[in-house]
Amino acid sequence: MSTPVRVVILGVVSGPAFYSTGSWLPYAGQEEPFLEAWKVFSSWAVALPGAAGEAVLVRDLRDSDRFVSFLPWESLEAIQSWKAHPEFKQRMSLVQEHVDKFAPTETQVVARVTAGS
Numbered sequence: 001m002s003t004p005v006r007v008v009i010l011g012v013v014s015g016p017a018f019y020s021t022g023s024w025l026p027y028a029g030q031e032e033p034f035l036e037a038w039k040v041f042s043s044w045a046v047a048l049p050g051a052a053g054e055a056v057l058v059r060d061l062r063d064s065d066r067f068v069s070f071l072p073w074e075s076l077e078a079i080q081s082w083k084a085h086p087e088f089k090q091r092m093s094l095v096q097e098h099v100d101k102f103a104p105t106e107t108q109v110v111a112r113v114t115a116g117s
Contacts, residue, residue, distance in 0.1 A: 016052035016072030017109045020079050024067040025101040034098035038069065041095045045071055048085070050078025079106050 026034035035057070042055035052072040060066040073079045082088065096102055 016074065018052075018073040018076055018079060019107045019109070020069075020071045020073060020082070021105055021107055022069045023101075023103040024069065024099055025065055026067070026098050027100050028065075030098040034067075034095065037095040037098055038067075041091050042069070042071065044087070044091055045082060048078075048082055050074045050081060052078075076106065076108070 024034065024038075038057055042057070045051060046053070046055050050073055052074045055069065055071045057067055057069045060068065073082070
């Protein structure tokens with residue numbers, strides 16, 4: 001028997017509708033310092049107004065050198081305010097000093113699929 005699936009389209013989506021995401025490629029041998037710096041940076045970010053949950057960092061299983069981060073926000077304006085914060089650049093630089101390549105973006109949820117009715 002299969003598990004019922006519920007699909008919710010944007011407009012009636014519960015939970016955060018916006019995410020800041022980043023693709024990170026730390027320098028070889030800098031993975032641990034990168035992880036520690038990312039945790040400090042993200043601890044600051046999730047405490048800001050407009051942050052809507054936990055920051056998550058995942059490792060790419062096809063490319064184990066690459067990490068991808070997700071941080072939910074209440075609105076696009078909240079993301080923009082975070083990036084305009086006077087401490088943002090300095091705090092982000094402490095993470096990026098361990099990173100060879102970084103590609104950030106902002107995303108909007110367009111659908112959610114959950115198990116259940």
